[in-house]
Amino acid sequence: MDNIYIEYDFKISPKEPATEILVAELGEVGFESFVENETGMLAYIQKNDWFETILDDIFILNSDEFEIEYDFHEVAQTNWNEEWEKNFEPIQVDDLVSIRAPFHENPNLQYQIIIEPKMSFGTGHHETTHMMIQHLLELDLKNKKVLDMGCGTGILAIFAEIKGAKPIDAIDIDEWCYTNSIENVERNNCNHITVYQGDASLLTNQKYDVIIANINRNILLADMKIYTNCLEKDGILLLSGFYEEDLPIIDEEASKNQLKLQKTKTKNQWLSAHYKKQ
């Protein structure tokens, strides 16, 4: 049976950085997917997760710096997929990695990832994903055991396998992302990725050389200890999904867990951090 979603059509002026901030805030209250368009963006939340006052605490809607208007209506999941096909532009990271849908032309770069995102976050368009791909480009992943927490479309796990990592576990709390990751893993002919639906509570005795977590500030803060316990000594933790201004609080928690900051990347006020376990 198709899920029913509520589609919000936001008209945003000026679009940046308001769109990024709005995406982050809506993500916190349960919106799952976002499609940018010329006037702003469409945002989707499952009807089961929706309530009348859901936008009451969305801070940016009351900002004097931007004009944001919206309306909303119910849509079936299948309509959403058509939206994606119309709006998903292929992208490239550092002229090395191409991320595209099956219906796009292949630009023949060194690495290619094919993603059919449907309702899941993770097409490489978002800064947080883009920076994670850049971090992964810099790492030697050959035969490294990797965990991708909050895998979305599976994009980062897939890229880790393309760069030689194995085995790889990919976990997402959301059923759609779980299903979509499995589809994308198959689409990219990956053989070393196992996808699970769940959260950090699934992590018990496993040990990884590299853990990738592009989620959000609060979940990273809550689960960093569990991630660190699953890291080998000298293991690497890549974190993304938060703003530059959140680095001090992330770093404070990281220090408590014997994690040492190695480097950061920033893009449009988003920050992504590379930590090493001491």
Ligand SMILES: C[S@@+](CC[C@H](N)C(=O)[O-])C[C@H]1O[C@@H](n2cnc3c(N)ncnc32)[C@H](O)[C@@H]1O
């Ligand atoms: C910002 S998206 C990142 C997707 C993809 N990894 C990427 O880099 O594009 C965050 C993902 O984390 C998932 N998520 C949220 N809370 C989670 C949790 N506590 N444990 C695992 N996954 C979670 C969401 O469903 C979403 O797919």
